Amino acid sequence: MASPIRPMSSCIASALPRFNSCQAxxxxxxxxxxxxxxxxxxxxxxxxxxxxxxxxxxxxxxxxxxxxxxxxxxxxxxxxxxxxxxxxxxxxxxxxxxxxxxxxxxxxxxxxxxxxxxxxxxxxxxxxxxxxxxxxxxxxxxxxxxxxxxxxxxxxxxxxxxxxxxxxxxxxxxxxxxxxxxxxxxxxxxxxxxxxxxxxxxxxxxxxxxxxxxxxxxxxxxxxxxxxxxxxxxxxxxxxxxxxxxxxxxxxxxxxxxxxxxxxxxxxxxxxxxxxxxxxxxxxxxxxxxxxxxxxxxxxVPRGVSHPGGPRPHKIARMPKWTGGKDHYLPEDALKANWRCAVAHDAHRATLTNPIGPAKLSGEPFGRQIWTTVPNRSSDGLIETEDDLEMKLRDEFGVKSMNGNKPETSKKNREQTKIADQNIFSPILGFVQGILPNSDNNEKPGQSNDKEMSHMKVLVESLASGGRTPMAFDPSKNPNSCDQPFRSQMITQFLEKNGGRLPEELSYLHDENGTVPKPTCAIDAAKRGVAFYSMLQTTDGHWAGDYGGPHFLLPGLVVAWYILGRPSNMISAEHGALMLHYLRVHQQEDGGWGTHIESPSTMFGTTMIYLAVRLLGGNKHDEWVKRGREFIKNEGGAIMTSSWAKFWLCLVGCMDWKGHNSVPPEMWLLPNWFPFHPGRLWCHCRMVYLPMGYLYGYRFVYSDAETDPLIAELREELYCEHYDSIQWESTRHLVAEMDNYSPIPAFMIFAQNILSLYENWSIFRPFRDAVRKKGLTFCAEYMKAEDQQTNFIDIGPVNKALNLVAAFHAAGSDVNHQAVQSHIMRVPDYLWVAEDGMKAQGYNGSQCWDTSFAIQAIWECKLLDHFPLLSSKVWAYLERSQILSTETSKASPAYQYETPTSRERFYRHVSKGGWPFSTSAHGWPISDCTGEGLKGVLALMDSPVVMAAVGKGVLKSIEPSRIHDAVNVMLTLQNEDGGWATYENNRGFGWYEELNPSEVFGDIMIDYSYVECSMASLTALAEFHEKFPCHRSDEIKLSICRGKEFMKSIQREDGSWYGSWACCFCYGCWFGIEGLTKAGESHSSATIRKCCQFLLSKQRPNGGWGEDFTSCYDKDYARKGMECYGDEGSGVVSTAWALLALSAAKCDDVNAVRRGVQYLIDRQLDCGDWPQEGISGVFNRACGITYTAYRNVFPIWALGRCSSVYGSSLVQPGAEDK
Structure with missing residues (x-):
C-alpha cells in the first residue's frame, strides 16, 4: 500500500485537528x-x-x-x-x-x-x-x-x-x-x-x-x-x-x-x-x-562485551587430592531415619506436617522436590495430585500398576504392592553379582553381608549404583556422587508399580542364564538408555537429580540457622548428621576443602566449611577438624579468605565489620540513569548484594555473639593472632592467592578506600545517616518483593540464606514471624541427599532444564510414542511449569508483581510465559530455559499419543496464547548485539567488571550474551516459526538473523565456542553449530567447517572426547581431557556433546563419528545407565556444579541423532569392533 507523502508542515496541520477533536x-x-x-x-x-x-x-x-x-x-x-x-x-x-x-x-x-x-x-x-x-x-x-x-x-x-x-x-x-x-x-x-x-x-x-x-x-x-x-x-x-x-x-x-x-x-x-x-x-x-x-x-568504538576472551595467562596449577582406599557409607542413624525424596503435592504435605504460625506455601507445587523423613500420605481428595494424574494416564495407555491399585494411595496399599514373591528376582541375581564391585573390605553399618539383603534391595542398589560399589563413596576415585539414594528410591517405586518387572527393553536382565546381549546398533543402545531413565521419572513428570557441587552454599544456610537460634524445623539433628558426613568425606588430604568438589583446597571453601562444621556441632578435638584448622592457619588465618566468606564471619560475630569493605545500601538511591547502578547488575549478583547491603547497613551481628562460648572459641581457632589484637581495617583487601581468581582492580580498591572514609569519617555522618535510612527502607521493600515473587524460594541459595537473616532482623528477631517461617519452609528446597551425605544445591533443582533436554532427546530418537506414559507425564509437567500461566501460579503473591509499575520498581523483566530452570514457583524465567521448555512442548506436539490424551481431556492443553507469551519473553530478551543473556537484557557495560568485588568469580557483574542462551532462544523461535508461521513472522525472522550473526561473531579463532555453563568447549561447540544450522547457516560454510575441525582435532585415541572444569577456569581446552574422572581422558557427556555438534553439522568424517558412537555404546552399563564421571556444569567461570542427569540425557540424544543422520553408515562393513 502506497502511503501519501506530503510536506512536514502539511502533515502536522492534518494531524492537529484530530488531536483537538479527540475525546479524552x-x-x-x-x-x-x-x-x-x-x-x-x-x-x-x-x-x-x-x-x-x-x-x-x-x-x-x-x-x-x-x-x-x-x-x-x-x-x-x-x-x-x-x-x-x-x-x-x-x-x-x-x-x-x-x-x-x-x-x-x-x-x-x-x-x-x-x-x-x-x-x-x-x-x-x-x-x-x-x-x-x-x-x-x-x-x-x-x-x-x-x-x-x-x-x-x-x-x-x-x-x-x-x-x-x-x-x-x-x-x-x-x-x-x-x-x-x-x-x-x-x-x-x-x-x-x-x-x-x-x-x-x-x-x-x-x-x-x-x-x-x-x-x-x-x-x-x-x-x-x-x-x-x-x-x-x-x-x-x-x-x-x-x-x-x-x-x-x-x-x-x-x-x-x-x-x-x-x-x-x-x-x-x-x-x-x-x-x-x-x-x-x-x-x-x-x-x-x-x-x-x-x-x-x-x-x-566500544568493543563487544559478550566475547568471553581467553586463554587465561595464569592456568590453574594445583590439583585436588584425597586420602584413598576407603569407601564411606551414610551414617547408620541416617539410614534408620528413612530419608526419601518427596515431590510436588507430597512435598507440600511433608512440609506442612508440623506448621508453625500462619505461614503457608504458595506457588505451583509441580517440580518441587525435598528430602524428608515424613512418611508418604494419601491425597486429601480435594485437588488432583500427580498420583491421580498418573493413575489416569496408566488407565489411558493400559499400563496397570500391581493389583490394579492406585499408585501409593496409602501405607496399606503400598505394603500390598511391594514385591512379596522374591523369586521373581532370582534370574537377575547372576547379573547383579556380576556387576557389583568387590566390597569385602568395606562393611556397611548395620549389615553383616549381602546375603541378608532382600533380593529386591540387591537388584535396586545394583541398578542405581552407576557401576560403583552400592551406596559407597570414595572421593579419591571420584568426588562426584552418582545419586544412588534417589535412583534407588525411584527404581523401587517403579518396580512396585509394575509387579517387579523391569521395562520391556531391559527384559534381558530377567534371563535365567544371566547373559546380557550387546546393543545391535546406536538406536538399540538409545532405547535401553531411555528405558532405564524412564524408571527415574518422578510422579509429576520431571527428572530430579543432584545439583550440588559448590562447597560454599551449605555453610551459608548453617550460619543462618545458627543465628536464628537453631530451629529444628529448619535443620534437625538428622539433617545435621548428614551434613557433617558430607563435609567430612569431602575433606582433602591437605586438610582443606575446595570451592567446589573438584577444586583444590581454597581458603574460601575451607573457611566456610570449617565454620559450618563447628556450628553443626563438630568437635574441635577431632582429628579431621584439627586438620581443617591447621590449613586455615597455615595460609594466614581467616583474614586471608575472600570477601563473601568474610561477610558470613561478620554476621555470626567471628569477624569485626571493619574487616569487610563497605556495601552501602544507599547505592539503590542513585538515579536510574546513573552509569553505575545496582539495578544494572546481573540479577544473581544484584540479589546477593541487596541483602548484603541491608545487613551491612545495620551492621547486623548474631545477638549472642559476645556471650556464646562457641563463637569465642571460633575467634581463637580461625586466626593466627589474638582476635582483639587484629587491626581489622588493614585486612579489608587481604585475600589468599588460591582464592584470587579475579583480582580486584586498582580502581575498585580505590573506590573501596573512599567508601571506607565515607563510613568512618564523622563529617559524612549527617548525610550518611539520612540517606542510609532511605536506602535500608528500599532494600527491605525490595527483599520482600523478591521473597514474594519467588514464593520465598529466592533466586539462589546465597541470597536465600541472606534474605532469611534479613527477614529475621526485620521481624525483631522473632523466629516464629510469618515471613521467617515462610522462609524456613522453603529451605528444604535447596537440600539434596546422595551417597556422600546432605548438601546444598546451586538452585532449588534443575528440574525443567533437565526435563526439557530429556524429552527432546527422546523425540530425536523417535521414541515419544514408544514410551507414552513418560511422554505424557512430561507434557503435564511442562504445562504446570510455565511461569505465571496456571491458575495456581496466578493465585500466588508473585502474580501481584507482574504489573509494569512493580517490574519497573524492582528491576524485573516480564516473567509471564517463560519457563524456569527449576520450578514455576521459583518465578525467574531464563531465556535458554524458556527456549528449551518451548522446544520440549513443540516436540510433544508431534506425538499422536500425547495429543490424543490432550484431546480427551486426560492432559491439560497449552493454549496458543501461552505459547505466544513464551515467544514474547524470548523476543524481549534479545540484546542489541543480537545475542541473548540469561534472565534479563544486558543493562550495564563491560567496564563493570572493573568493579567486581568477589575475587573468586569471573564475569558476574552484568548479564552477558551467551552462545548457550542464544542458541536455545534462536532455535526455539525457528521451530516455533515452522509450526506457527503467521505469528510475528517478520519479527521472528529478523530476530533469528541477528542471533545468527551474533553467534558467528563470538566464535573463537580456533573455531570453537566457549561454554559458560558447562565444561566447556565441546558443550559450546554443540550450541554454536546447532544454533547456526537451525538459523539457516550452510553445513559447508567456513564457520561450521572450522568448528568441526576443532572438534575432530580433540578426539582421543579411544574414540571419545573429554574435558574437565579446568577448560572453563583456564578458558582453554583441557590438555589432558577428563584425566582424573573419565576413561583414558574421555567422558560420555563430552563425547555426546561433540557428536551432537558433528551430526548437526553433517560432518563428512563418518569414521570419527562412528568411533564416538561406539565409545558411547561400549561405556553403557548393562542396565542402560552410563557411569557418573567428572563434573559437567560450571558457573561464573571458576566454580563447578553437578548435573547427574547429563550422563543419561546426552548420550541418548547423541545416539538418536547420529542414528538418524548417518543411519547404516555407522556400521563399518566387515568390522567386528570399532
Missing part, C-alpha cells in the same frame, strides 16, 4: 497551571528550538527513507510495529479516506521515532535498565504527539492508562505484556550507516523531550490542554530519575513544582532530565554535534 478519557492526568510556562515557550532561559528541531526531524526522515530503500519495505510496514506486538495502538475512533492513511503514516513514523528514542536512551542514558515488557495502549485521537509516549523509559505520554496501576491489583488479562527492549523490528532492519544518523537525531530529540522543549513548540497542544476541563495529564519520562516515585520530583529552576494528588489517588510526578542544563550551556549546534559524536561513538 478519565484515565488522563492533570497538568498544574504552575507548569504551563514550560510549554508556552515564554521562559527567557529557554532558547528557540525550531531550526534544531527541523534539523533533527529531517535527519530522522532521511534515515527512514534510506531504510525503506535498503530494505525495500514500505515505510508504513517499517514503522508499524504494533501488529507485531512491539507497540500496540488501541484505536478508539477510526475514520476512512486518505486522511486516515496520512495519520497512520505519522503514527507509524511516531512508533519508529519512539523506538529510536528508546534505543538511544538504552545506550546513552541507561533506559535499558528497566524491562518494558508492556503493551501500551494509545488512542488515535491522542495523535502524533501522544505517540511519543509509548516507550516507557523515554516517554512523552498522555493518558497512559498503565502508568498509575497500583501494585495491589492483579494485572488485567487483557494487558498483554510485550517487550520494548532488546530486539526491535524497525531499527533492527537498519545498518550502521543508516542507524548512526537516526540515533544521533533521536538522541537529540530525547534530550529535548526530557527538557520539555519539544512540547513547547506546539502551542496548539497546550491551548487545548488549557481550555479543557477534562482530567488530562502529561508525563515526560526520560530516565526514571527517582527511587521514590510517589514523593520526589526533579526541580530544574523554579519552573518545576510538586504535583498534587489526582482524583485517582495516585501521586503524579514529573520526571525530567538534567540534560536540559547541558543544552542551555552548549547551545543548539554544539548540543546536536555532541549527540552525533556520542551516537557514532556508541556504534563504532
Amino acid at each position: 478519557s478519565r484515565a488522563d492526568f492533570e497538568i498544574p497551571v504552575s507548569l504551563r510556562s514550560l510549554f508556552n515557550n515564554d521562559n527567557g532561559a529557554f532558547l528557540s528550538l525550531s531550526p534544531l528541531l527541523l534539523l533533527a526531524v529531517a535527519t530522522l526522515l532521511c534515515s527512514l527513507l534510506a531504510a525503506q530503500y535498503l530494505s525495500r519495505t514500505p515505510i508504513s510496514q517499517l514503522g508499524h510495529v504494533g501488529h507485531r506486538g512491539r507497540v500496540h495502538f488501541s484505536f478508539k475512533e477510526r475514520t476512512t479516506g486518505s486522511g486516515s492513511r496520512l495519520v497512520d503514516w505519522f503514527l507509524y513514523g511516531g512508533c519508529v521515532w519512539i523506538r529510536a528514542l528508546q534505543c538511544v536512551w538504552d545506550h546513552m542514558a541507561g533506559g535499558r535498565m528497566h524491562n518494558a515488557g508492556d503493551e501500551m495502549a494509545v488512542s488515535q485521537g491522542e495523535n502524533l504527539f501522544a505517540c511519543m509516549g509509548v516507550a516507557k523509559d523515554a516517554t512523552l505520554g498522555i493518558g497512559n492508562e498503565h502508568a498509575a496501576a497500583p501494585t495491589s491489583k492483579k494485572p488485567q488479562e487483557t494487558n498483554t505484556l510485550t517487550g520494548i527492549l532488546g530486539y526491535d523490528s524497525s531499527l533492527g532492519s537498519l545498518g550502521p550507516l543508516v542507524l548512526a544518523p537516526m540515533r544521533a537525531s533521536c538522541f537529540l530529540l530525547i534530550w529535548l523531550a526530557a527538557s520539555d522543549f519539544l512540547v513547547s513548540t506546539h502551542r496548539e497542544l497546550t491551548t487545548w490542554i488549557a481550555s479543557t476541563d477534562r482530567s488530562v495529564g502529561l508525563v515526560v519520562s526520560a530516565a526514571s530519575f527517582f527511587i521514590d516515585r510517589t514523593e520526589q520530583v526533579m526541580k530544574i529552576g523554579s519552573a518545576v513544582e510538586s504535583f498534587a494528588e489526582t482524583s485517582m489517588g495516585d501521586s503524579i510526578f514529573l520526571k525530567t532530565a538534567a540534560y536540559s542544563i547541558v543544552f542551555v550551556l552548549l547551545g543548539e549546534i554544539k548540543f546536536y554535534v555532541l549527540g552525533m559524536v556520542c551516537s557514532f561513538f556508541k556504534i563504532y
